[in-house]
Amino acid sequence: MTKCVVAEDESLLREALLEQLQSAWPSLEIVAACDDGASALEEIIEHQPDVVFLDIRMPGMSGIEIATAMRQASPHTQIVFVTAYDQYAIDAFEKGAIDYLLKPVSYDRLSATVLRLQERQSQTNMQVGNGQQTIAAVADLLIKLGGTAAEGILGSNQRRENLVWLTASSGTETKLIMVDDVAYFKADNKYTVVMTAEGESLLRKPIRELLDLLDPSIFKQIHRSTIVNFKAIASVARDDGGKGIVKLKNRAETLSVSQPFMVLFRNM
Structure with missing residues (x-):
């Protein structure tokens, strides 16, 4: 069949x-x-x-x-x-x-x-x-x-205007965050966690909708639930299973790269 x-x-x-x-x-x-x-x-x-x-x-x-x-x-x-x-x-x-x-x-x-x-x-x-x-x-x-x-x-x-800044919640505060300062975005149910060097905030928009608003030459999806700022990447390695591990410049945690998205790093 x-x-x-x-x-x-x-x-x-x-x-x-x-x-x-x-x-x-x-x-x-x-x-x-x-x-x-x-x-x-x-x-x-x-x-x-x-x-x-x-x-x-x-x-x-x-x-x-x-x-x-x-x-x-x-x-x-x-x-x-x-x-x-x-x-x-x-x-x-x-x-x-x-x-x-x-x-x-x-x-x-x-x-x-x-x-x-x-x-x-x-x-x-x-x-x-x-x-x-x-x-x-x-x-x-x-x-x-x-x-x-x-x-x-x-x-x-x-050709469209890319997102330059956004507002996201951090506790009881609402922060104005410049998109260039974002290290990565991570899906959180119907919302999106915005990670910067200073910490995390919550954006009331699903990550799928966010993709259409970001500069595609800078922000790339590396996992179904993660979009990373390529300018924030320090290095990329591959584990024994072929999946990628991204290290960031200004954050201690690492990010997983699904195998399909490793094609993005061929020239890095």
């Missing part, structure tokens, strides 16, 4: 896509349906699916970033991007031989994609090397897009 992971952060679109997939591909086993990039990558690594449907823009990690990480994590998996971007981007997808679905997804378009995926599965060359070719096509796609189209896929976050 063909295994599949679906990653789409908009709940209505995700449920609609799941329903359409069940109709267009009854034998497909959907092993996970995720609403953020971090969860999607973890599920892909765990299940090694035959196909994955990736929304391009999601909290935590974009579909492009997940596809890049999949080069080693799940190289045989076929990728279908789900995108809301313009015709220039779609042309580049087609030239790069990468499957895509344009939002809102039509049933006819999904059915055509399913047929292509099934045909590829039946080919004798659908081996690990073909997954590497898919990732190479992703890299080629980024080069082809360039300009405004590339900004649409990779940089919607980069």
Whole structure:
């Protein structure tokens, strides 16, 4: 049976896509349906699916970033991007031989994609090397897009205003904290703990919502429950199990890095 992971952060679109997939591909086993990039990558690594449907823009990690990480994590998996971007981007997808679905997804378009995926599965060359070719096509796609189209896929976050300061509770006080002073954020149920050199405060916002507000070039998710300021990192090591350990410059505790996110530290 063909295994599949679906990653789409908009709940209505995700449920609609799941329903359409069940109709267009009854034998497909959907092993996970995720609403953020971090969860999607973890599920892909765990299940090694035959196909994955990736929304391009999601909290935590974009579909492009997940596809890049999949080069080693799940190289045989076929990728279908789900995108809301313009015709220039779609042309580049087609030239790069990468499957895509344009939002809102039509049933006819999904059915055509399913047929292509099934045909590829039946080919004798659908081996690990073909997954590497898919990732190479992703890299080629980024080069082809360039300009405004590339900004649409990779940089919607980069064009918006990033969070500069925030207010968080510390006991009976409400503190104004500059985001640059934050060492890391950690999930705490529906809230987020804000850690600085001076101590911790509580932000009344879930960590998932916070991701969209932070500068993605500085703040990176390293665990499902942790976002770290890369400027606050002193060193990164790997334990015997392959997980990462982050040491901070101005705090004594260490932070765990989930295996999927170790790709962020390849050049460090």
